Amino acid sequence: MKLDGGQALIKSLEAEGVDVVFGLPGGAILPVYDPLLDSPIRHILVRHEQGAGHMAEGYAQVTGRPGVAMVTSGPGGTNIVTPLLDAYMDSVPMVCITGQVARPSIGTDAFQEADITGITQAITKHNFLVQSAQDIPMAIREAFHIATTGRPGPVLVDVPKDLVDANNPASAMEWYWPTDADVAAELPGYKPTTKGHPLKIREAAELILAAERPVIYAGGGILKAHAAAELRTLAELCDIHVVTTLTARGAFPDSHPLALGMPGMHGTYAAVMSMQKSDLLITLGSRFDDRVTGKVAGFAPGAKVIHVDVDPAELGKVRQPDVPIVGDCRQVIAELTHVIRELGDQGTTAPDRSPWKSTISGWQERYPIAYEPHVAGDALKPQAVVESLHAAAPDGTILVSGVGQHQMWCSQYWGFEEPYTWVNSGGAGTMGFAIPAAVGAKVGRPDRTVWAVDGDGCFQMTAQELVTASTEHIPIKVAILNNGYLGMVRQWQEMFYDERYSEVYLSLDVPDYVKWAEAMGCVALRVESPEEIAPAIDKANEIDDRPVVVEFRTDDREKVFPMVPGGKANDEIVVPPFQRSEEAR
Amino acid sequence: MSRRTLHTLSVLVENRAGVLARVAGLFARRGYNIESLAVAPTDDDRFSRITVVVDVELTPIEQMVKQLNKLVNVVKITELEPRASIERELCMVTLSVDRDRRNEVLELAQIFEARILAVAHTAMTVSLEGEPDKIDDFEELVRPFGIIELQRTGRIALAKLERSPARSRSTNKAKAS
Known part of the structure; x- marks a missing residue:
């Protein structure tokens, strides 16, 4: 079958099972948008290419399928650089197609030319500059294969215009669809390891059974490997507590007796201290991120480390493991559980861990995640808003957040029960992530309620994607925690810069969020007093035909606690003031 | 001047446009200087061999080898110890x-x-x-x-034909555990 490159590109996306593409056309990608008209693939027209990238991420994070973004050359490509970084840092499977100027023009500083493969080399798992129309199906097939296997990540395919332009002879190609074997032959250097080494798994099982103070340190890799069920089986079989990192929230139910919540800079006291005092960290799909470890030299000094990761480069990158295991988390955990059962059947028993368990419950009772009650006349407590949102949320609600204080409060106060119900920007910390990611999540899971909780600073970065949401009929819900500040920066300036507030005040009243949201086709509400919180949320939950924005006026003095100050060891965790006085008593 | 720790890596890569830039970029973005570099196709022209000499401490070189291995176009990496090559x-x-x-x-x-x-x-x-x-x-x-x-x-560089046991450290992606 004779096709042109543009048709071949769309047909390749169809062959990959793509049902939606987030994008924005322009000169170089224009020829691909023509065959798109005849395709069953849904296209979501964004208002800024960054939106397309984060939508693709949101879609990928809730469906497990790769998100697809398509943009034009030059600024189209550079506008999507931030989402590519974001997806790279959080291992989100994503395929980004960029138009490129025609091959004869490459390198001539042509209109809207940018070396996007060069620019994104360090922030994509891989990228391609397609060299001939005949290569298009293979490039797309390889891109999806690389994005979704091993450690997932973003892959960019840069397609010169002459290869997709039906009027150009260079776009002629004969259609084919590569087999798995064809792809493998094209990628001689790409062979992800999925099966863990049996001897290492046995060593790990023995360490687990011998440990007195073990903790499971579960990371985003659990969700990427679809290993939440296996994680729970392992934790329950061994009766070991579980911390879930920011990217793993939902991988283990927060209501479970063995759940310790989030570790790290703003983690729960019990999660942070149990890792600090542990004698064995069972590290599953985590990467010893600096926000988890604090000062590495002071992190979990007495712990041996089992480290399971599909990416060999993570093992020993930050902390040298005692038992390194390269492999897919689901396979390795299942195998590990099997070996532990075997050893148990042979009579191996774990030591008495009751002292450790009572130490943990002591921490949990003494230092729960908590905030001081609202005082009449004050602005709203942001934590109370998050709690109220959660209380009123229908089952299976997906929560999406931006980056900053509101993100930490979401993680601390939501209570996640189910995998893939939490979407946020972890490694990159991309402000403005929430709105477009929520749109992508809702497109991926239209059956679910999707709430985006955003800060006022974040909202102003990507709010225009609410226009996309309105016009494309994607009814997301947005809660803005408006304290008029870049709140997390304000918190650092208050605590570490002697309350010298430099360039952090944004304004409470400008913009007028209600008017702005209404102008973008949303229903908009403003909440200023505690008794208005629940009715406003109920009203928002009832609306399902358009996006809703609820602005909550929150207390700018409120800080995220606990907190391990930057560069300090986790032992130096700071609890909120009212818990400190309790300690002194 | 502190003592330099030079490492010679023999990197087998796919013979494609842009592969050298990916390999060199990994060193550049960590601030490591490449002392010398030689690239040419192997006997099988689908592959090229990059011989790269870098000045880094011991711990980072292991991490560098792992990071290089993550590059899709890198097929195999061998670190050649001076005495064994x-x-x-x-x-x-x-x-x-x-x-x-x-x-x-x-x-x-x-x-x-x-x-x-x-x-x-x-x-x-x-x-x-x-x-x-x-x-x-x-x-x-x-x-x-x-x-x-x-x-x-x-x-x-090439590994020596050994009279004593080989001391070159080879990491193959398929079994890099």
């Missing part, structure tokens, strides 16, 4: 030499088994192949004549 480099140098000092250069060339490639009234071009240390020595000895131009290829 044969290294060669080619150097060409044009010296400022008048007729009356030509014999001195010829004498040095004879000692080092260098070849005279060209002679002019006031200059000579000499080539020398050998171990990098030998080339360093030669460079020092000819410097007083006046070096007009000097070009070194960067080293290439």
Whole structure:
């Protein structure tokens, strides 16, 4: 079958099972948008290419399928650089197609030319500059294969215009669809390891059974490997507590007796201290991120480390493991559980861990995640808003957040029960992530309620994607925690810069969020007093035909606690003031 | 000056556009200087071999090897320990030499088994192949004549045919656990 490159590109996306593409056309990608008209693939027209990238991420994070973004050359490509970084840092499977100027023009500083493969080399798992129309199906097939296997990540395919332009002879190609074997032959250097080494798994099982103070340190890799069920089986079989990192929230139910919540800079006291005092960290799909470890030299000094990761480069990158295991988390955990059962059947028993368990419950009772009650006349407590949102949320609600204080409060106060119900920007910390990611999540899971909780600073970065949401009929819900500040920066300036507030005040009243949201086709509400919180949320939950924005006026003095100050060891965790006085008593 | 720790990595890569930039970029973005670099297709022209010498501490080189292995176009990496490998480099140098000092250069060339490639009234071009240390020595000895131009290829290396057990560390992606 004779096709042109543009048709071949769309047909390749169809062959990959793509049902939606987030994008924005322009000169170089224009020829691909023509065959798109005849395709069953849904296209979501964004208002800024960054939106397309984060939508693709949101879609990928809730469906497990790769998100697809398509943009034009030059600024189209550079506008999507931030989402590519974001997806790279959080291992989100994503395929980004960029138009490129025609091959004869490459390198001539042509209109809207940018070396996007060069620019994104360090922030994509891989990228391609397609060299001939005949290569298009293979490039797309390889891109999806690389994005979704091993450690997932973003892959960019840069397609010169002459290869997709039906009027150009260079776009002629004969259609084919590569087999798995064809792809493998094209990628001689790409062979992800999925099966863990049996001897290492046995060593790990023995360490687990011998440990007195073990903790499971579960990371985003659990969700990427679809290993939440296996994680729970392992934790329950061994009766070991579980911390879930920011990217793993939902991988283990927060209501479970063995759940310790989030570790790290703003983690729960019990999660942070149990890792600090542990004698064995069972590290599953985590990467010893600096926000988890604090000062590495002071992190979990007495712990041996089992480290399971599909990416060999993570093992020993930050902390040298005692038992390194390269492999897919689901396979390795299942195998590990099997070996532990075997050893148990042979009579191996774990030591008495009751002292450790009572130490943990002591921490949990003494230092729960908590905030001081609202005082009449004050602005709203942001934590109370998050709690109220959660209380009123229908089952299976997906929560999406931006980056900053509101993100930490979401993680601390939501209570996640189910995998893939939490979407946020972890490694990159991309402000403005929430709105477009929520749109992508809702497109991926239209059956679910999707709430985006955003800060006022974040909202102003990507709010225009609410226009996309309105016009494309994607009814997301947005809660803005408006304290008029870049709140997390304000918190650092208050605590570490002697309350010298430099360039952090944004304004409470400008913009007028209600008017702005209404102008973008949303229903908009403003909440200023505690008794208005629940009715406003109920009203928002009832609306399902358009996006809703609820602005909550929150207390700018409120800080995220606990907190391990930057560069300090986790032992130096700071609890909120009212818990400190309790300690002194 | 602190003691330098040079590592020679032999990196088998796909012979495609942009692969060298990916490999070099990994070093560049960590602030490591590449001491020398030699690239050419192997006997199988689908692949090229990059021989790269870098100056890094021991711990980062392991991480670097793992990061290099993550590159989709990298097929295999071998770190060649100096004592377990044969290294060669080619150097060409044009010296400022008048007729009356030509014999001195010829004498040095004879000692080092260098070849005279060209002679002019006031200059000579000499080539020398050998171990990098030998080339360093030669460079020092000819410097007083006046070096007009000097070009070194960067080293290439192969594992020694061992009489004692091999000491080269090989990491293959398929079994890098």
